[in-house]
Amino acid sequence: MTDLTFLSAPSSGFWRRFQRHKGAVIGGSLLVLVLLAVLIGPFLWPHAAGQINLTARNLGPSLSHPIGTDHLGRDLFAAILQGGRVTLLVGVVAMALSVLIGAAVGILAGMVRWLDAPLMRLTDLFLALPVLPLLLVTIMLWRDSLRALFGAEAGIFLLIVAMIGLTSWMQTARILRAEVLALKKREFVIAATALGLRPWGLIRRHILPNVMGVIIVSATLGLANAIITESALSFLGLGFPPDHPTWGRLLFDGTEYLTLTPARAIWPGLMITLTVLCANYLGDGLRDALDPRSFNGRK
């Protein structure tokens, strides 16, 4: 089973290579830290996000409000934690959807000859779609029906996640198709086919494990992309309701107060940048670690 060597047997080799990429290690750890903070933070933090306190308006950093309060006395740290949940959840779910579609389309196009051309033209079509205008139109068209079905927040969440997922799978699909086409010519795949392995078995046992690296890299980049798109939507004043903070929304609200309480814009902006940067470094490191060709090149 030569094809599975670098995934199963010498996984220590993968770790060793991954650890050599300092940026990836730092990025990965920070990302885990951010994830843990937004998951557990809101339960531990004494202030609730969105709790108005008119006696504590526009405060600077202090022990009880480490990054201050906004113009209605709401604790900014609580808002960042709460907003991070939504932003990261949107990022993760949209990324999962995008990778799923991208992998399916890419592998199908690579494996099934007569599906190749139509699927690739579909990919081109989606690549040509301008994402933000499309998002604006769909939000306008389907917001009300989804709101009636799932409620205001869940409805808009599904809509945003679905739209980001549906409009960002194309890179993954293209790269995967190329990888699959190359793999199909390799001896071990030809041998497996000659031995009578059915196409599905071929995909599961030989193709998928070999393209896993590409998929993981796409996923980390997709996460960064989804967070940016959601922030852009919120920054445009669309997306989630105004009292439902996400990092993009907090940044948008904060720009008006840049001179009065700069922390309101700096911290959400910093969190977006940090998370996206971490995800990118992590993807970078994973690619190097998973790519057998870089195995000898790196010291």
Place this chain on the structure above:
Amino acid sequence: MPSVFKHINLTTLSFVALATAAHAERGSQGDLNLFYWQAPTLLNPYLASGPKDSEPASLVLEPLARHDETGKMVPWLAQAIPTLDNGGISPDLQSITWTLKSGIKWSDGTDFTANDVVFTANYCMDADSGCQMTAKFTDVEQVVALDAQTVKISFSKPKPYPYAPFVGLEVPVLQAAQFADCMGANALNCSAQNLAPIGTGPYQITDFKPGDVVTYDINPFYRDADKPGFAKVTVKGGGDASGAARAVLETGEFDYAWNLQLDPQVLAQMKSAGKGQVVSSFGTAVERLQVNLTNSAADLGDARSTRDGGAHPFLADPRVTEALSLAIDRSTLIDIAYGDAGHPTCDVLAAPAIYASGANDACLTQDLDAARALLDEAGWTDSDGNGIRDKDGVSMTLLYQTSVNPVRQTTQDLLKAWWAEIGVATELRAIAPSVFFGGDQSSPDTYQKFYADLEMFTNFFPGNDPEPYLNNWACAAIPTPENGWSGMNVPRYCDPDYDALLAKLGNTVEIDERIAISKQLNDMLMQAGALIPLVHRGEVSAHANSLEGVRMNVWDSELWNIADWTRAK
């Protein structure tokens, strides 16, 4: 007989007294830089989309009469304000005759005559011209020049308030010679004329880059030999309100900035730099909640938010809207979001002061217990213990929408918190202003379609006669799918008694009686719970400390007296 006309006549005299104040030499004050952050794109107010265009145009184009900063009419290109007493208005109220000042010249040196006034009226009343100000010429039958200095405007029915045509910044006089080829469908094609109209005002346009900058120098034929004080004026556009405020208050790059609705603390911080001051002036603008009296449920399809779709499950009960109103602490809201630019109000007709009813002032003081009691009385209790009142399976959850604007989002957050205390849940929605106010038929998010329970925006009326404003809540003004969602009766309020009283107002001339009826109409709207007024809003501008003579005016152009502005030495 205390009549509206006599009232105006007195103020005419007081203006003349003010205008004779001593003044420096023409053009001795240097350059003046104004910041209009919504950049002008067209300088013909008849085709313009709003004050961003008509205000910069007001340096050049002038009407027959203006409103001063107290809202009173002052003659501008006319010798006096026509009244019943001076014979300017015919006894049957069907015509008004204006006598023009003599010796006025256009900036190209030709004479200003009654023919220019007649031409302008015909220009706007032409059905193909795309004129935005046709409402100002409602019921005008014809405009004729009796001689070179006299214009007679005839109406098709008696007009108790005939001062719509040629009064105010939106309806100035255009030069007939310049616009002769721009009648009807050609109006929009005349870009040279629309971008640089010739006027009678203190300045003439030297250069205009639409959406960017307008530069002016002195009109050499201006009627007052000592004015204007500033030799050159630049109106710069672009950016946003906070950038404009900063340019005047903090960096001092500009002398004047317009339309600065900003967080009061942000503005106060900029002001502390000591370079300029903030001026505000209160017109008729009231920030209000529009209450949807009809059902906005999405499953009603085309009948959604129309009277055909039935009454709202709970907002149609005036006790509920009264409770919502009582739960609001208007003073705190203003402290946080408006500062000096707002006063609390419980009347949708809050100004001019003589028209303010004051009969609904109970809502000025927040009273959460009274609000809760009202909801209990109306049968809305929290029967399932989830903190939200309900009745017959309907939960008291409001969808509350408005435009994207930091002040409005602050208001939304505060109101949501107060309503939560009386057991009413609120879902907020903020819509991009270009969509919310855009009137696009295909968008579900326009304020006219009102697919929500409550929505918030400001409305006002120009001039000082509230009749057209009160007409907004007639049954016929309800936006419906049939009329293409036009009309300002956003709450879908319809009461035959209100309509009857409106008709009576249209036929009443006596000023005291007009005031009494207007107050009564305001009270009817308030008691029916069609609107929840929040804040009587002022317009906010800023000017440099060195700029003198600014008389901030919400009733007309803010630049109405720019000829009198000077630089402090």
